[in-house]
Amino acid sequence: MMGEGLSEGKGERHGRVMFGGGKRKENNGDFEREKRELKSLLLLLLGFIAELPKPKPPTKLCSSIIIISLSFLCVFFSTRTMIKLFKVKEKQRELAENANGGAPIKKQSAGELRLHKDISELNLPKSCAIQFPNGKDDLMNFEVTIRPDDGYYLGGTFLFSFNVSPIYPHEAPKVKCKTKVYHPNIDLEGNVCLNILREDWKPVLNINTVIYGLYHLFTEPNYEDPLNHDAAAVLRDNPKLFESNVRRAMAGGYVGQTFFARCM
Amino acid sequence: MAETEASRSRDLDKLLLRRGNLVGPRFEPGTELRDDLQTYARVLVVGAGGLGCELLKDLALSGFRNLDVIDMDRIEVTNLNRQFLFRLEDVGKPKAEVAAKRVMERISGANIVPHFCRIEDKEIDFYNDFNIIALGLDSLEARSYINNVACSFLEYDSDDNPREETIKPMVDGGTEGFKGHARVILPGITPCFECTIWLFPPQVKFPLCTLAETPRTAAHCIEYAHLIKWNEVHGGTAFDPDNPKHMKWVYDEAVKRAELFGIPGVTYSLTQGVVKNIIPAIASTNAIISAACALETLKIATECSKTMSNYLTYNGSEGLHTKVAEFERDKDCLVCGPGVLIELDPSITLQKFMDLLEEHPKLRLSKASVTHQGKNLYMQAPPVLEEMTRPNLSLPVFDLMGKLSKDVVHVNGMTSKNDQKVSCLRKLRLVFKGVDGVTDMDTAGGA
Ligand SMILES: [Zn+2]
Numbered sequence: 001m002m003g004e005g006l007s008e009g010k011g012e013r014h015g016r017v018m019f020g021g022g023k024r025k026e027n028n029g030d031f032e033r034e035k036r037e038l039k040s041l042l043l044l045l046l047g048f049i050a051e052l053p054k055p056k057p058p059t060k061l062c063s064s065i066i067i068i069s070l071s072f073l074c075v076f077f078s079t080r081t082m083i084k085l086f087k088v089k090e091k092q093r094e095l096a097e098n099a100n101g102g103a104p105i106k107k108q109s110a111g112e113l114r115l116h117k118d119i120s121e122l123n124l125p126k127s128c129a130i131q132f133p134n135g136k137d138d139l140m141n142f143e144v145t146i147r148p149d150d151g152y153y154l155g156g157t158f159l160f161s162f163n164v165s166p167i168y169p170h171e172a173p174k175v176k177c178k179t180k181v182y183h184p185n186i187d188l189e190g191n192v193c194l195n196i197l198r199e200d201w202k203p204v205l206n207i208n209t210v211i212y213g214l215y216h217l218f219t220e221p222n223y224e225d226p227l228n229h230d231a232a233a234v235l236r237d238n239p240k241l242f243e244s245n246v247r248r249a250m251a252g253g254y255v256g257q258t259f260f261a262r263c264m
Numbered sequence: 265m266a267e268t269e270a271s272r273s274r275d276l277d278k279l280l281l282r283r284g285n286l287v288g289p290r291f292e293p294g295t296e297l298r299d300d301l302q303t304y305a306r307v308l309v310v311g312a313g314g315l316g317c318e319l320l321k322d323l324a325l326s327g328f329r330n331l332d333v334i335d336m337d338r339i340e341v342t343n344l345n346r347q348f349l350f351r352l353e354d355v356g357k358p359k360a361e362v363a364a365k366r367v368m369e370r371i372s373g374a375n376i377v378p379h380f381c382r383i384e385d386k387e388i389d390f391y392n393d394f395n396i397i398a399l400g401l402d403s404l405e406a407r408s409y410i411n412n413v414a415c416s417f418l419e420y421d422s423d424d425n426p427r428e429e430t431i432k433p434m435v436d437g438g439t440e441g442f443k444g445h446a447r448v449i450l451p452g453i454t455p456c457f458e459c460t461i462w463l464f465p466p467q468v469k470f471p472l473c474t475l476a477e478t479p480r481t482a483a484h485c486i487e488y489a490h491l492i493k494w495n496e497v498h499g500g501t502a503f504d505p506d507n508p509k510h511m512k513w514v515y516d517e518a519v520k521r522a523e524l525f526g527i528p529g530v531t532y533s534l535t536q537g538v539v540k541n542i543i544p545a546i547a548s549t550n551a552i553i554s555a556a557c558a559l560e561t562l563k564i565a566t567e568c569s570k571t572m573s574n575y576l577t578y579n580g581s582e583g584l585h586t587k588v589a590e591f592e593r594d595k596d597c598l599v600c601g602p603g604v605l606i607e608l609d610p611s612i613t614l615q616k617f618m619d620l621l622e623e624h625p626k627l628r629l630s631k632a633s634v635t636h637q638g639k640n641l642y643m644q645a646p647p648v649l650e651e652m653t654r655p656n657l658s659l660p661v662f663d664l665m666g667k668l669s670k671d672v673v674h675v676n677g678m679t680s681k682n683d684q685k686v687s688c689l690r691k692l693r694l695v696f697k698g699v700d701g702v703t704d705m706d707t708a709g710g711a
Contacts (some may be wrong), residue, residue, distance in 0.1 A: 081566070082564055082565055083297065083300045083304060083305060085428070085429060086304040087300060087304045089395065090306070107388065107412050108637060109409070109412055110461075113598050113689060116635050116674070116676065117687070117689045119643065119649070120633035120645055120676060121645060122645045129648075130648065136640050136649055136652045137638055137640055166409065167404050167408050167461075170404065170466060171467070187476070189492070189495040190495075191492060193472045199470065201466070226477055227473055229477065
């Protein structure tokens, strides 16, 4: 239930410690036993952490960084122990109790900062426009309008919503197509099959790349990655029929059993 | 009574009352240390799940008395196998409240305040009241949030050295099946989450078209039901992974899908695992990781031993392997790094400030976009934002930043690196000349 994705550290393997016995803890809330186990574990851990050989840092460069940071430690933690510091802070806290707290300050996540960079460096083709429905200070939710200037979808207007996570770019933006479209790679609910939005997302990619990727879905629809199976089959087997289906859908009308609102 | 007290702290006393060769340089053994630990140390436990329950109990047994616990979840029946503070009759109650109550019932003297809410619901100041923050969380987002808050208290002096009294130590635990980690984060001294975010591998995401067209595994069937079928059927209703009815629906649909393609292996617990991206938790892993975290918390507070530096990994899947690796800080980290210190006159306009950035020897930053605490002061692009933020260019930065005597802003733009133009994102510490925050407060107090 706990951690999310743990990976092995970069350092080399060091000590190998085996706990004997293999006794498994049962969760019956027996505090006395818990207490005993904790005590022994505390001492055990204290012991083995001390005994481990000092891990080799990944590179030479970082060893010097570590030495610098260690010397920091010595310089900074030289007078008061932490607990003395806590004591001082507690006194201050009691004094400050009556004072009114400052206004809540919004702290920007690293994701927002990176997004700010992406957005301020956007370089979009004329056929793509970006809007911020919540104003200039909410960059995490925005909309992109694509008006393809080439291909089957020429003349149509397609709206996409973007939702960006606070851990962006660790996670790809979530993108939905808000315009109902007859398209092999976009389903009728607005899910988009674009590799860089899911399996091929990398933190070095950015919002510009994603918008270009979406744009290319309209100039080069692809029947090999179908989300709308029927549209993909028609594109593969009968491009002429596909073209007229796209036209009919964009003009507002039925393709088979499905109604599409006008988007031209 | 005194006798019970003595026997209760017998093991703690071995660490706190005696000298040793592993102790920190400022360690002062004695009963005063033990008493101070009980009286003054305030620790916040974030999360009251598998790891949080363990942490709360371990910390209370390690001599910490002033504890708070925050968790937004209610107890589910599936938690009971490892979240040992909870009983069948607690199902549906807030985890934080029950956990606090149970530990206080068993450990006299412990004073635990529960907070049944989201971590984002608390004001930033709430977190500043604690000396140490111990994390028992299951998501990267939540860790990143707390990290951001804890690092926001960090201040640097004019030589870019962290000011000790502003360091908010964090101890983070995480487990996944038989694997786990424990780490100590001293912002400004050891790497923060953001410095080492690459440690967390990205979640595996299947291509949507594979899910829609060519499912091959049970997980594909589950993700199809979760990501595609749910929206098709429920339209506007957002899928809620904590709603058992929603989960059951996804499970049933996944089973149908799996039957259609002849794929075995869809179970309810696999459905939960895939949808919530979780690996079944093992109680003993939680216990071990929590013990390591509680010990580190004790070491930070009392300096009865040097703290772990700085990342312990534990793997119990085959035999047992554990190691401590020392990761290094990213000195340019946007969250915990010092940033570039810039002194400004309060009358300087945003346009003039941006000109200064171009001339600044450490920055040489052109085409700057500027953001301050979630407010975009100026954006170079796209045109719609440039237009909206252009009026700010003629206003003083001091006014735009809410007349604070000092604060952090982030700028991005172009700079030269080896004669090549590269884009960069930098943190700046702005200090306004002649505007002293302390003097300001004194004046306010005197008025
Ligand atoms: Zn950092």
